[in-house]
Amino acid sequence: xxxxxxxxxxxxxxxxxxxGASMNKDEKVRIAKALERMKVDVIEAGFPIASxxxxxxxxxxxxxxxxxxxxxxxxxLDKDIDRAAAALKPAQSSRIHTFLATSPIxxxxxxxxxPDQVVEQAVxxxxxxxxxxxxxxxxxxxxxxxxxxxxxxxxxxxIDAGATTLNIPDTVGYNLPQQFGELIKQLIERIPNSxxxxxxxHCHNDLGLAVGNSLAAVMNGARQVECTINGxxxxxxxxSLEEVVMTVRTRQDVFPCDTTLDTTQILNCSRxxxxxxxxxxxxxxxxxxxxxxxxxAGIHQDGVLKSRETYEIMRxxxxxxxxxxxxxxxxxxxxxFKSRLSALGxxxxxxxxxxxxxxxxxxxxxxxxxxxxEDLQALVTDTFHEATMDRIxxxxxxxxxxxxxxxxAKVTLSIDGEEKHATSDGSGPVDxxxxxxxxVVNSGCKLELYSVSNITTGTDSQGEVTVRIDKGGRxxxxxxxxxDIIIASAKAYINALNxxxxxxxxxxxxx
Ligand code: MN
Numbered sequence: 246x247x248x249x250x251x252x253x254x255x256x257x258x259x260x261x262x263x264x265g266a267s268m269n270k271d272e273k274v275r276i277a278k279a280l281e282r283m284k285v286d287v288i289e290a291g292f293p294i295a296s297x298x299x300x301x302x303x304x305x306x307x308x309x310x311x312x313x314x315x316x317x318x319x320x321x322l323d324k325d326i327d328r329a330a331a332a333l334k335p336a337q338s339s340r341i342h343t344f345l346a347t348s349p350i351x352x353x354x355x356x357x358x359x360p361d362q363v364v365e366q367a368v369x370x371x372x373x374x375x376x377x378x379x380x381x382x383x384x385x386x387x388x389x390x391x392x393x394x395x396x397x398x399x400x401x402x403x404i405d406a407g408a409t410t411l412n413i414p415d416t417v418g419y420n421l422p423q424q425f426g427e428l429i430k431q432l433i434e435r436i437p438n439s440x441x442x443x444x445x446x447h448c449h450n451d452l453g454l455a456v457g458n459s460l461a462a463v464m465n466g467a468r469q470v471e472c473t474i475n476g477x478x479x480x481x482x483x484x485s486l487e488e489v490v491m492t493v494r495t496r497q498d499v500f501p502c503d504t505t506l507d508t509t510q511i512l513n514c515s516r517x518x519x520x521x522x523x524x525x526x527x528x529x530x531x532x533x534x535x536x537x538x539x540x541x542a543g544i545h546q547d548g549v550l551k552s553r554e555t556y557e558i559m560r561x562x563x564x565x566x567x568x569x570x571x572x573x574x575x576x577x578x579x580x581x582f583k584s585r586l587s588a589l590g591x592x593x594x595x596x597x598x599x600x601x602x603x604x605x606x607x608x609x610x611x612x613x614x615x616x617x618x619e620d621l622q623a624l625v626t627d628t629f630h631e632a633t634m635d636r637i638x639x640x641x642x643x644x645x646x647x648x649x650x651x652x653x654a655k656v657t658l659s660i661d662g663e664e665k666h667a668t669s670d671g672s673g674p675v676d677x678x679x680x681x682x683x684x685v686v687n688s689g690c691k692l693e694l695y696s697v698s699n700i701t702t703g704t705d706s707q708g709e710v711t712v713r714i715d716k717g718g719r720x721x722x723x724x725x726x727x728x729d730i731i732i733a734s735a736k737a738y739i740n741a742l743n744x745x746x747x748x749x750x751x752x753x754x755x756x
Contacts, residue, residue: 248502250493251469253287253412253445254280254486256518257306258318260477261291262753265713265720266522267744270302271629275591276474277306279517281313282590283510285486287340289316289471293332294325296751300332307336314380316340318754321370330377341374342412344384344754347391347399364399368406375407382410384447386755389415389425397435404438410469411442415458416755418451418481426461433466445469448484450476455484460492460500468502474518475526475533487511487532487564495559512565513589516619520626523711523722523737525698532564572617575610579603589618591625602628612728613707619700623707623726627736635743636661637686644674644731654678656735658685675734682735688742690714690721697730710737716745 257273260266268276273290280288290306291299307315315336319325321343333339345356345367352358358366367383374381383403385396400411413432415425429446433439446462446469448455459470476485490508493500515533519526528535538561561567573585582603586592593599605624610616640657651670654677658665665685671677679692694713699706708730712723723741727733 248468250463250500250502250504251286251443251445252486252490252504252506253289253316253469253471254285254473255289255447255471255483256280256473256477256486257302258289258291259447259471259479259483260473260518260522262479263477263482263522263524265722266477266524267721268302268521269744269747270298270305272521272626273302274305274309275625275629276514276517276521277310277313277315278592279510279514279590280474281310282507283514284505284507285313286505287314287316287469289318289342291332292318292752292754294319294328294752295754298747299751300328303329303332304335307333307339311337314338314340316342316382319343319370319374320754321345321366323370323373326370326373326377330374333378338380339378340380340382340410341378342382342384343370343374344386344412344414345370346387347385347396348387348389349392350390351387360395360398364402367399368402371403371406371408379407379409381408382412382445383408384412384414386414387416388413389417389420389428393428393431393435397432400432401436401438404436404442409442410445412445412447412469412471413462413467414447414471415449415455416447418449418455420448420454420458422454422457422461425458426465429462429467430465443468445471447471449478450481450483453481455482456488456492459484459489463493463500463502474514475524475530477518477522477524485531487515491532491559491564508563509565510590513618513622516622520622520709520724520726523713523724525696525711532559537561538566572615573606573610573621574614574616575607577610577616582606585618586621586625589621591621609707609728613705615701617701620707623700623709626724627726635739636746637739637743639732639735639739640664642678642681642732642735644678646674652677654681656681656685658682658739660685674731678731678735679738682738682742686742688714688716688745690716690742690745692738693720695734697733700726708733710734712737712741714738714741714745719745721745 290303293300293303317329319329444467446467448458472484472486476482638659642656644654652674653670655668667681667684669681693715696711707726709726710733721744723737725733725736
């Protein structure tokens with residue numbers, strides 16, 4: 246029997262901590278369902294004590310997820326652990342993940358605790374978590390810069406206290422593959438009760454080594470990798486799930502273990518996370534980038550046409566490219582629409598929600614002949630934005646764009662149910678519409694980033710607009726999609742403004 250490599254996805258927790266990537270409850274549930282379809286083993290759904298919204302999101306994910314284990318993060322504090330346990334209560338299978346820093350610099354400067362106190366608090370936290378669940382993970386934060394002897398001492402103590410997974414994070418992305426692999430090997434060899442637990446790793450990508458470090462750890466005995474879709478995460482991000490999973494799968498000749506993931510769901514998850522967070526995937530990104538399986542140079546094309554293995558080490562369809570590219574159109578019926586959504590992991594509890602979505606699908610199909618999976622994802626994201634408790638809604642707009650004339654935008658918004666009108670000119674149509682919206686909302690936010698990309702190919706494609714605004718130092722992303730890019734721009738800006746009003750005052754786990 247080959248060892249199983251456990252995939253712990255933290256897109257909804259560490260990924261969400263990327264500046265601008267915050268997600269609401271519905272978005273988190275949608276991503277969690279897609280992760281479950283991909284057969285991710287553990288889904289870290291959030292940090293429940295951060296805010297009431299974070300608590301609710303973890304609680305909701307715990308309620309709907311049946312197959313995967315749902316995990317909540319907690320500092321090594323009683324109140325955090327109690328809050329995580331409460332959020333996870335509805336879960337079929339739950340895990341509490343608690344952590345405490347063990348590096349000299351963190352203990353001295355951040356915690357202001359002695360090493361003895363750190364051991365004592367770690368043990369106490371694990372014991373408290375064990376009162377709620379027998380699935381407890383402990384992370385010595387900044388393990389990559391901790392002293393080996395002390396690390397062994399803390400970890401041996403938390404195993405005795407009942408921890409079942411020990412996660413070794415390279416919190417600041419400082420390690421090198423050989424060194425990090427050696428660290429895991431040493432820990433497993435030196436800790437007397439190490440055979441009672443699963444060793445896990447959590448690597449950051451500050452030097453571009455997150456995947457390399459994670460895999461070096463796996464070669465040295467780690468059997469869980471913490472990762473995120475598209476490598477989303479704080480600063481330069483976490484190890485990318487798709488790269489870890491496909492490297493292990495592709496190089497079964499060297500890895501002593503494999504995951505049980507359904508890799509054909511990878512592309513779907515990647516697009517969903519990108520569309521919800523507004524973090525586009527670079528074209529040359531491994532596995533999920535638009536060019537990952539594209540061949541340009543003639544010599545390569547020739548080789549691939551003669552025999553695929555000459556230049557391809559993986560099959561594009563194994564990660565979801567070209568799979569089920571069933572196209573819908575204006576003549577597609579409600580059943581075809583429903584079954585395509587369900588293949589993408591999108592289900593509706595209420596019949597009227599499906600009907601509303603179908604109406605919007607028909608409207609899109611009138612403008613655009615072929616509707617691809619990417620169009621459906623964008624349509625659902627857009628509809629969710631509008632269906633939520635958004636205070637600001639776009640009612641109608643009109644923009645005039647003409648050579649030799651100053652562009653003018655007219656907009657009608659609904660704010661808390663009350664209609665407001667505004668007109669503004671601008672240097673271009675997008676500038677004019679944003680100024681018109683801002684003149685009604687008065688958010689004071691600064692626009693930091695604006696980008697448009699086409700969701701599929703062709704001039705009839707939907708444009709997907711991402712904006713990033715800054716509100717008092719906090720970055721917020723907004724998304725909007727439409728076949729008319731000026732309307733998509735307005736939707737994206739309004740989406741960001743709504744998010745700016747929702748979330749504030751969340752606690753960060755590492756501060
Ligand atoms: Mn992290």
